[in-house]
C-alpha cells in the first residue's frame with residue numbers, strides 16, 4: 001500500500017517533451033536548466049520523488065520543487081530565474097555555434113577585431129538567413145590570426161583574420177575556410193576564399209547557406225555537402241557580397257575596445273569608442 005501523500009501525476013505534451021529533451025542534450029544549455037529538464041522527464045516517466053532524487057543525486061525537496069513548478073507553470077516554470085530571462089536557454093544555431101578568439105582586445109598578435117564582430121555576424125545571420133530544414137547546428141569560428149585559438153579549422157565555416165584593401169583603403173578582412181569538422185572523418189578546413197573584406201563575410205555565408213539549401217540532396221548535412229564539392233565550386237557558392245550588414249570596425253584595427261551590448265539586437269552592438277577616450 002502506498003505511503004505518504006500522493007504526488008500529482010505529471011504528463012507531457014509531445015511539444016513539451018521535445019523541448020525538455022532538447023534542453024537536456026545541448027551542451028551549451030544552462031546546466032541547471034538541463035538538470036531541471038531531466039527531473040521533469042523522470043517525473044513524467046512515473047518515478048517517485050525519491051527515485052528521481054536518487055537518480056540525479058539531488059534532494060527530494062529539489063525534485064518536489066521542480067515537479068511543482070512544472071505543474072503550475074509548465075515549461076515557463078523551469079525558466080524562473082534572472083539569468084535565463086537575460087540569456088536564452090535555447091539560442092539560435094548561429095549564436096550558439098559561434099566561437100571567437102580573444103582578438104585585438106587582449107591579444108597583440110591579432111590582425112582583426114573578433115568577439116564583437118562575431119556577435120554582430122551571428123545577430124545579422126539570425127535575422128537574415130534561414131537554415132535549411134533539419135539543420136539545428138551551424139558552427140562558425142573566428143580566429144584573429146593564423147594561430148587558430150578559436151579552432152576555426154574544425155568549424156562548418158572557418159574564419160581567420162587578414163588585411164586587404166577596399167576602395168583604396170586598408171581594411172580588416174577574413175579568409176573563409178570550409179570542410180573542417182570532428183567526428184567519424186575528422187578533417188581540417190581548406191581556405192577556399194581569401195581576404196574577404198569583413199563587411200562582405202556575412203553576405204558570403206548567406207550565399208553559401210542559400211546554395212546549400214538549393215542544391216543539397218534530401219537529408220544531406222552541411223559537411224557532407226561540402227565534402228562532395230571541390231574548392232572551385234565551394235568558392236563560387238561562397239561569393240562575398242555587401243548586404244545590409246554594417247561593420248563599424250573595418251578601419252579601427254588595434255585601437256579601442258568596449259564592453260558587449262546589453263540588448264541582443266544588431267543595432268545595440270556598441271560602436272568603438274574613440275582612441276583617445
Ligand code: SF4
Nearest residue numbers: 101107110144145149
Ligand atoms: S588566434 Fe591569434 S589573435 Fe586569436 S587569441 Fe590566438 S594568437 Fe591571438
